[in-house]
Amino acid sequence: MLPAKNSTLKTTAPYLVGLGALAAAWLLSIALPNYLVFLGTTALLATIALIGLGIVTGTAGMIVLCQLTFAAVGAWVVSWCNVHGVPGGLIIWIIAGALVAAVIGLLLGLPALRLRGVNLAVVTLGFAAAADMTLTKTQFPGAAQAVKIAVPGPFETDRGYFLLAALATIVIGVAVYQIQRTRLGSAWKAVAFSERGAAAAGTSVRSAKLSAFAISAAIAGVAGGLMAGQVGTAYAAGFSTLQSLALYVLAIVAGAHLVEMALFGGILWVLIPELLKRWGVPQDWGLVVFGVLGIQALTTNSNLGADLRNAVAKRRRARNGPPEAKLVPLETDPARLPANADAPTLLEVRHLGVAFGQVKALNDVSFSVPAGHIVGLIGPNGAGKSTFVDSVSGFLPQHTGEVFLGGEPVNGLAPHLRARLGLRRTFQQDRVPPSLSVADYMAYLSHGKATTERIAELIEFFGCPGAGEKISSIDVGTRRIIEVAANIAADPKLLILDEPAAGLSHEEHVAFGQRLRQVPARYGTTVLIIEHDLDLVRSVCDSLVVLDFGSLLASGPQETVLNDPKVLKAYMGETEML
């Protein structure tokens, strides 16, 4: 875990950097010639739009090609307020523009809940093109009469306006940096990596996506309002579809989900056309340059920000060595819990059935899991184990039959709601967002319930890499253990583990089993584990349920089930192997 002094420094650092940046902006506003100050303002306003775009594309993983349309909304509201003499002045008008842009972002985000990838890109591009045509026809309020937007006294000069733009960039930059580190930021990253993984962690994918859209659009609205104030009158040409596309390219090339890289992108936004102008090349060629950069970024699936961070992490790793493997067997083997016959039922499934076309993946399966137990769910490949987990955790709502948690029916509840009721699960595939650190991931999964001390205790107990280690630098086997520990951090009633030990060495299997055996008594969590490794199953489970061809073959105490001739025949095909 991070020492307290370090973590205080981490919390205050963004504010200190912000103050430093404000001082640098003030010095630049004095030192730079007028023309460069104007260009600097343009770069800062592009930076603001890029920071917003970084949230929705870089962090939440959606392709949005209409960022400057949201900016146009901000500019439109400012122009309208100016023409109609709305009280409050520029700053209030900009805030109003941001709010209107957020509402429009929210509305556009609704179809995004159903669309992904290229389809979402097409919808947002269509929205940008439609808004572009409408604005070109109708123009901004006051544009035809060239009504100048009233800018408050201190910001009237180019230097003053540069400082206003710098202040807005710093405030938004620090705020977004901090949001990225909250549970909401983690939810965006989790949704971008795996919507199923995020839902299983109790995140409403719908709310996460809509909030990303709304906040991103609001920030674009601020950029647009400021753009209108910078030039005095907003024109449609400043918010065209092509420019939105170019901005998107810059966001992915630079890696605008990182605030400092958004600033870099903002500088490129101004620098490339400026250099072309100086070299006597038509500025429209800037769009070609952006296009080439975009193809490069998309084909290599990387961005400058991530590359830079990876290079730094690589150097640090070369200096410090890889994260130490800490999941080692305990010296004294903790005993397997004796099954408590009087324990109340925690999970009960009645007549569960799932059909995929002609395949009956589950057929009238009924059994229960008593509280405080570790129950193994076993069966040959294709027996229906994962289908069972998907049904119980809410990912296969089309199942028949009923599921009860603690006596309450959970049928019809979405996965994230079941997770919030204390029904957690892990996955066979890697669903741990690589962009989070171990501690951030645990805090995210625990819904902020787990304290720093609790996270440290879980890391220690499960032999996970250090709290500050990035998941991306950790092997997939270890990530599965982190996934187990993080789910326990949420204090679930029931944790369903889908092959948690896949990818671990024999020694780690043993060590993991020793930890798992202690989970019900130590953390109060009941465990249902699916596992092919019978050594692990034997070492941790007090009772077993066996599925075969989607039907319940046997259930009961471990020894009885493993000696059942039906199970021996169906599960392994030959008795000796058991």
Ligand SMILES: Nc1ncnc2c1ncn2[C@@H]1O[C@H](COP(=O)(O)OP(=O)(O)OP(=O)(O)O)[C@@H](O)[C@H]1O
């Ligand atoms: N989405 C799907 N569409 C069609 N058939 C499916 C689907 N998912 C699972 N099945 C089928 O349902 C049956 C049960 O699959 P399931 O993955 O639940 O088995 P399993 O016991 O978890 O297997 P394994 O141990 O290999 O993970 C299999 O015959 C499988 O081919």
